[in-house]
Structure formats: C-alpha cells, structure tokens
Amino acid sequence: xxxxxxxxxxxxxxxxxxxxxxxxxxxxxxxxxxxxxxxxxxxxxxxxxxxxxxxxxxxxxxxxxxxxxxxxxxxxxxxxxxxxxxxxxxxxxxxxxxxxxxxxxxxxxxxxxxxxxxxxxxxxxxxxxxxxxxxxxxxxxxxxxxxxxxxxxxxxxxxxxxxxxxxxxxxxxxxxxxxxxxxxxxxxxxxxxxxxxxxxxxxxxxxxxxxxxxxxxxxxxxxxxxxxxxxxxxxxxxxxxxxxxxxxxxxxxxxxxxxxxxxxxxxxxxxxxxxxxxxxxxxxxxxxxxxxxxxxxxxxxxxxxxxxxxxxxxxxxxxxxxxxxxxxxxxxxxxxxxxxxxxxxxxxxxxxxxxxxxxxxxxxxxxxxxxxxxxxx
Ligand SMILES: Nc1ncnc2c1ncn2[C@@H]1O[C@H](COP(=O)(O)OP(=O)(O)O)[C@@H](O)[C@H]1O
Ligand SMILES: [Mg+2]
Numbered sequence: 001x002x003x004x005x006x007x008x009x010x011x012x013x014x015x016x017x018x019x020x021x022x023x024x025x026x027x028x029x030x031x032x033x034x035x036x037x038x039x040x041x042x043x044x045x046x047x048x049x050x051x052x053x054x055x056x057x058x059x060x061x062x063x064x065x066x067x068x069x070x071x072x073x074x075x076x077x078x079x080x081x082x083x084x085x086x087x088x089x090x091x092x093x094x095x096x097x098x099x100x101x102x103x104x105x106x107x108x109x110x111x112x113x114x115x116x117x118x119x120x121x122x123x124x125x126x127x128x129x130x131x132x133x134x135x136x137x138x139x140x141x142x143x144x145x146x147x148x149x150x151x152x153x154x155x156x157x158x159x160x161x162x163x164x165x166x167x168x169x170x171x172x173x174x175x176x177x178x179x180x181x182x183x184x185x186x187x188x189x190x191x192x193x194x195x196x197x198x199x200x201x202x203x204x205x206x207x208x209x210x211x212x213x214x215x216x217x218x219x220x221x222x223x224x225x226x227x228x229x230x231x232x233x234x235x236x237x238x239x240x241x242x243x244x245x246x247x248x249x250x251x252x253x254x255x256x257x258x259x260x261x262x263x264x265x266x267x268x269x270x271x272x273x274x275x276x277x278x279x280x281x282x283x284x285x286x287x288x289x290x291x292x293x294x295x296x297x298x299x300x301x302x303x304x305x306x307x308x309x310x311x312x313x314x315x316x317x318x319x320x321x322x323x324x325x326x327x328x329x330x331x332x333x334x335x336x337x338x339x340x341x342x343x344x345x346x347x348x349x350x351x352x353x354x355x356x357x358x359x360x361x362x363x364x365x366x367x368x369x370x371x372x373x374x375x376x377x
Contacts (some may be wrong), residue, residue: 002093002200004298005071005322007031010093011293012070015077015085016043016052018342018352019273020290022281023076024048026289037066044344045076057084062188064327066093074251074296076272078105079151095200095250095296096271103247104269108149108182114266117246118238119239121266122258123184123296123303130172136182137161137168154350155217160185186265188258192226193276195288195304196296198249205291205301207284209236209257210276218350221370222276222312223363224283228259235264243269252292275314275352282357306358311366313374315354320347326377331356338372 005011006028013020016038024034024045036049039056044051057060057080066088073094074311075085080277082098082105089098103109114121125136127146137144142164148157159171172180191214193209211226212219226233240255243266247253254274256267277288286294286302290365294301323346331339341354360366 002298005032005093005206006155006297006299009033009377010035010050010069011297012037012066012073012088013045013049014038014073014075014080016040016045016049017042017077018344020045020076021048021342022278022287022340023074023273023292025291026287027293030293031164031288032293035066035070037063042345043245044342047343053176054192057081060087062278063088064091068257070230072296074292077103078153078270078272080105082294092168093200096253096322097248097250100247100251100253100271104253104271106149107147107152107268108179110269111181111183113247114243114269119243119266120245120264122186124332125182126179127182128179130169131181133168133172133180137164140182140184142166145183145185146171147181149179149181155214158217186258186260186267188260188265190226190228190259191267192228192236192259194236194255194257194259194275195252195277195280196237196240196244196249196255197252197291197301198244199295199301200250200296201298203301204241204244205286205304206237206240206278207277207288207291209233209306211291212256212276216350218316218352219275219314221314221367222224222279223367224279224310224312225306225363227363229262232259232262232264239264239266251296254288275355276312278340278355279310279312279357283308283359309361309363309366310357310359311363311370312355312357313354313370314352315341315346315374315377316349317351317353318349319377320353328377330376331373334358334369334373336360337369 011031083100129327192209211223
C-alpha cells in the first residue's frame with residue numbers, strides 16, 4: 001500500500017507551465033518541497049519551485065536526477081509522452097498513471113474510453129484517410145467536426161464541417177492527414193466543466209460545475225456555480241465521479257461537458273488542473289491546485305464548497321499591446337478582484353498570461369465586474 005506523502009516531502013511536477021506554477025504555490029503553502037521538469041527554458045513554474053530541471057521528456061538521466069528524492073510525481077501538462085511517466089513511476093509513485101494520461105491526451109482513445117464506459121458523448125468515427133472521412137460523414141451527418149487525435153488544444157487541430165458542401169479534402173489536409181476523429185456537432189446551450197479528485201485508496205471529491213464561455217476557441221470567462229438546474233448539476237457531478245472510477249484516476253481530472261436540453265454530453269477529459277477551475281483558488285474552500293496535491297499525495301481531500309459566486313476572466317497576451325504591460329491599477333483597485341499573473345515573460349496573441357477572479361453576491365454581478373475589468377485593460 002502506498003503511504004501518504006506528508007508536508008515536508010518533495011513533489012515532482014512534470015511540466016512547468018501556469019498549472020504547475022499554481023499547483024506548486026498550493027504545495028509550498030502546505031510545506032512541501034517542489035521540483036519541476038520542463039523541456040522549455042523559462043518555464044514559469046520554475047520561479048516557485050525549489051528546484052527546476054530543464055531537459056527533454058526522453059532524457060532518462062535527467063528524469064532519474066529529477067525523481068531522486070521525490071516522494072510523489074505528478075504532471076500539469078497533457079502532452080507528455082506516457083513513457084516518461086512510466087519511467088519515473090518505476091522509482092517514485094506517480095499520479096495520474098501513464099495509462100490515464102495516454103487515454104486523455106489522444107481523442108481517439110478518449111472517445112473510445114467514453115463510449116466503452118457508457119458515458120454519453122457525441123457520436124463519432126475514427127478516420128485515418130480521406131476515403132474513410134468521406135464514408136464517415138455519411139454516418140455521422142452534418143454539421144460535424146474533424147479533430148486530430150493527437151496534440152489538439154484551444155481549438156487547434158479542428159475543422160468544422162457545416163454542410164454536405166464542405167470541402168473534405170481541404171479539411172483532411174488541414175488536420176495534417178494523421179489519425180482523426182470525426183464528431184457529430186452538439187448544438188449545446190452551455191459548456192460546463194467539473195473537477196473530480198480521487199486518491200489511490202478510492203476516496204473522491206467533486207467541485208460544482210463551472211460554466212465556460214469561449215472566445216476564438218479559447219476560454220474567456222468561467223462562471224461558478226454554473227447557471228444550470230440542480231438536477232443537471234447533480235448529473236454532471238455523478239458523471240465526473242463515474243469517469244474517475246472507471247478510468248481508475250488518481251489525482252485531479254477536469255471533465256468538459258456540453259449541456260443540451262438539460263442533459264449532459266461529455267466533451268473532453270484533462271487529467272490535471274484546468275483553466276476553468278482557476279476561480280477555485282479564491283472562491284472555494286479548497287482550490288483545484290490544493291486538491292490536486294492532496295489527491296496525488298493521498299491526503300484527506302479538501303471541502304469543495306463555493307465561498308461566494310465568482311467569475312474568472314482570462315488575460316491573454318493580446319492585452320500586451322506592442323509588448324507593453326497592461327495598466328493593472330483598475331484591477332488592483334477593485335477590492336473583490338484577485339489578479340493572478342503567471343510570470344511567463346513574452347506575451348503573444350492567445351497566450352495565457354494570467355487571470356482575474358471576481359467574487360460577488362451573485363454570479364451576474366461577478367460576471368459584470370469581471371468583464372468590466374477586462375474591458376478596462
Ligand atoms: N462536437 C462538438 N459540438 C459542438 N461544439 C464543439 C464540438 N467539439 C468542440 N466544440 C467546440 O470547440 C471547443 C474546443 O473543442 P475541444 O474538443 O474541447 O478541444 P480543445 O479544448 O482541445 O481545443 C469546445 O469547447 C466547443 O466550444
Ligand atoms: Mg476543450
């Protein structure tokens with residue numbers, strides 16, 4: 001049996017982006033030591049970690065040095081080769097497992113897992129050639145969306161096919177001609193996401209669904225709690241828990257869902273903290289980052305209750321006009337607004353540089369103020 005890793009121990013985090021940075025903040029607040037690992041130089045989690053290793057995912061000598069002395073290893077990035085997790089797991093308990101990672105990082109495996117597990121998801125077909133795509137649109141119907149199986153994020157690697165007039169050859173070319181998943185378009189009323197945590201001994205905790213609004217395929221606003229009925233929220237939490245059990249999750253999993261006529265269709269799984277859970281840092285009993293740490297370390301899980309209605313707005317690099325840092329004074333002047341910046345250095349359009357969380361008496365008020373602060377930048 002795996003023993004809990006208590007504060008004072010060392011947690012290794014594979015990946016050094018903002019999710020790792022905020023997980024590291026939560027871990028260090030609890031008295032853990034943190035090591036991060038990332039192939040890119042300038043990884044923003046490195047500034048929070050006690051130690052940081054810059055090396056390739058395949059560099060077994062560097063991974064061995066990284067793992068040495070860690071009591072637990074986790075990850076914050078989905079596109080790590082499962083073999084990397086398998087390698088470190090030989091010497092240190094590592095969560096989530098290489099298998100959970102392999103399922104969640106590949107749309108084909110993810111969709112096949114959901115279908116086999118009996119979880120409602122969009123109808124889909126796996127396609128590995130233009131001919132297969134031409135056949136698949138007949139069974140899936142229009143509108144539909146073609147997605148690459150590997151390495152999609154923020155709407156990248158996707159082509160919507162609105163009608164039978166769509167140019168299938170161009171779409172096939174656009175996703176790069178590797179294996180793809182053709183999905184029926186879901187005419188949803190709302191997108192929500194649910195965070196579920198599970199420990200190695202099977203204890204679970206789930207946060208309330210957050211409501212997500214995208215702009216240009218990138219999360220813009222996340223609202224908590226989502227404006228859905230209690231019955232829909234209950235169904236969403238139950239589905240997330242069921243997925244966590246069926247995938248044998250250890251750690252934290254974000255489940256992206258569509259709400260269509262009050263029913264849930266599961267869209268995507270991410271086995272790590274998620275952008276739509278950032279408001280939990282300021283607006284819930286336990287943040288997703290602390291829950292992530294508690295789950296992988298085998299601690300008791302924290303309470304998930306919202307402390308107040310909240311809205312989180314992303315700060316993308318587009319706000320840095322001509323490389324100029326936005327004027328934060330208006331945000332700082334709002335006593336109910338929390339400014340989070342990730343210290344990522346160079347801003348680029350679409351790059352997630354930070355976020356603002358606003359808590360208020362109602363979600364409508366939180367949304368209004370978050371949008372106003374964002375507009376003022
Ligand atoms: N089958 C679908 N039906 C309707 N909208 C979709 C569908 N698939 C994706 N979308 C829209 O595109 C967004 C991004 O797609 P998603 O599969 O979550 O990929 P990623 O988040 O990795 O870019 C979703 O949040 C949703 O707004
Ligand atoms: Mg998504």
